[in-house]
Amino acid sequence: MSAEFTASRLRRVRPSPTAVIADRVRALTAAGIDVINLGEGELDFDTPPHIKQAGIDAIVQGDTKYTAVAGTAQLKTAIINKFARENQLTYQANEVIAGSGAKQLIFNAFMATVSAGDEVIIPAPYWVSYPDMVSLADGEFRLVPCLEQNGWKLQAADLAAAITPKTRWLILNSPNNPTGAIYSADELRALAEVLLQRPHVLIMADDIYEHISHPPALFATLAEVEPRLKDRILTVNGVSKGYSMTGWRIGYAGGPAWLISAMQILQSQSTSNPSSISQAAAVAALEQDSSFLAQWRGILATRRQKIMQCIESIDGLHADLPPGAFYVFANCTGMIGKRTPKGQTINNDVDFVEYLLDSAHVATLQGSAFGASPYLRIAYAIDDARLDEACARIIRACAALA
Missing domain, CATH: 3.40.640.10 (Type I PLP-dependent aspartate aminotransferase-like (Major domain))
Known part of the structure; x- marks a missing residue:
């Protein structure tokens, strides 16, 4: 019955792929699986203290109307x-x-x-x-x-x-x-x-x-x-x-x-x-002060290099160095047609993303969600140690493909 009450305009749209992957990561994490999320588009840095304080001050001063x-x-x-x-x-x-x-x-x-x-x-x-x-x-x-x-x-x-x-x-x-x-x-x-x-x-x-x-x-x-x-x-x-x-x-x-x-x-x-x-x-x-931005960019540049080195070490992946944002958009054409240890064939970038999530417990996003296939969007704005672990998992998972 619920479909009868849904407006026709909703049939023209899909759920946000980034929201879908975020929800799936949360569900897997709640089930006790250690998933590293390279699919969500946000920095891991905390909001700078003076900005948080301005919000706190607004609450204390009654600016809540x-x-x-x-x-x-x-x-x-x-x-x-x-x-x-x-x-x-x-x-x-x-x-x-x-x-x-x-x-x-x-x-x-x-x-x-x-x-x-x-x-x-x-x-x-x-x-x-x-x-x-x-x-x-x-x-x-x-x-x-x-x-x-x-x-x-x-x-x-x-x-x-x-x-x-x-x-x-x-x-x-x-x-x-x-x-x-x-x-x-x-x-x-x-x-x-x-x-x-x-x-x-x-x-x-x-x-x-x-x-x-x-x-x-x-x-x-x-x-x-x-x-x-x-x-x-x-x-x-x-x-x-x-x-x-x-x-x-x-x-x-x-x-x-x-x-x-x-x-x-x-x-x-x-x-x-x-x-x-x-x-x-x-x-x-x-x-107010935005000097922290230069420090953040320096950290992100180091993380970007980690991901680039990871990609370059894998036969079947390629990416050009991205000048901005905090994503690497990797060409995964070389992965198409390979078989997983379970005997499943990777037919497209969606399959490859699913394989990385299921076998390596690393979440990424398929390029087809962004209108380009077969590619892989990797968000690298996470803690350095977790990023290193994610890279190691991706390398192992790709090496297991035949």
């Missing part, structure tokens, strides 16, 4: 100052919004602007939620493959070919999840030349991994590179990845006032304001 839907005046000021200081972008108070995570803001933007028949261009590999968000908004997603030999980045000619009169949005995610690719300023300018000739296309710049990049890569965002596009760009960011605040659920965005207003209307009828306590902590994150 409703706030303005789009965020407190203090947080909006911090967001405006952040965009100006780090991205050379100027916004007014009615051009920024805070939400319960960057994910909510992306969802609201699509719900506010996408109608049946509208198309959203999504470069692949992509963050797993983009296509389903578009489907929930009654739109059509148009996937544009980005090749490994091109650094996983969208090419201007491919963008031009993908745009139709029905195109409503282009999504650009840099640094990219799952590949770690970062668009240079010159690469963004090449895409901007295409977009300047097509004024009906809005652009979403998902910059959530902005602060996690490794030299010589330099982060740039499209509105900064090409100011003539600024009134068509929604620049989305948040404190979850760079500040290790996933559980605090604060994202923010800057864009044209008409779009921010539409997103605020939707938010007022769904979640209303994000947590007042989390907003206070986010102010501290954006305005």
Whole structure:
């Protein structure tokens, strides 16, 4: 009977693959199995003390009531100052919004602007939620493959070919999840030349991994590179990845006032304001000392090297060094067709992920969940000792394949 009451729109979407693997890891752990999770996208670092203290202070001071839907005046000021200081972008108070995570803001933007028949261009590999968000908004997603030999980045000619009169949005995610690719300023300018000739296309710049990049890569965002596009760009960011605040659920965005207003209307009828306590902590994150970021990046660079060495030691796996985020996107073509010790054939990257989880008790994510197969996304933002153990388990499991 329950299916009879389920809205038809739910048949257009799937559960988030990252949430599915997280739930499975928790279930196995609860059953007493020692699983190492390289599938979930969050840093293992604790939220910095001064940011936690700001949240505690908010509780003690009684800042526990409703706030303005789009965020407190203090947080909006911090967001405006952040965009100006780090991205050379100027916004007014009615051009920024805070939400319960960057994910909510992306969802609201699509719900506010996408109608049946509208198309959203999504470069692949992509963050797993983009296509389903578009489907929930009654739109059509148009996937544009980005090749490994091109650094996983969208090419201007491919963008031009993908745009139709029905195109409503282009999504650009840099640094990219799952590949770690970062668009240079010159690469963004090449895409901007295409977009300047097509004024009906809005652009979403998902910059959530902005602060996690490794030299010589330099982060740039499209509105900064090409100011003539600024009134068509929604620049989305948040404190979850760079500040290790996933559980605090604060994202923010800057864009044209008409779009921010539409997103605020939707938010007022769904979640209303994000947590007042989390907003206070986010102010501290954006305005106070961020020197810890350099130390974190150094630790992540060491971990990245561990994973790369692990992959390079395994016949059948290959990966290019990712310049950003905290993932390695490994080509596992060489594993396809091999047989497990139980006699099962690995037919695709889903089978390979299942094999690693079942035999090595290491959780990863299949590339097909991100629109590219056969690949493997490995998240390396975990404790060094556990990462070493995970690498040893993966090497043993791969050596057992025939």
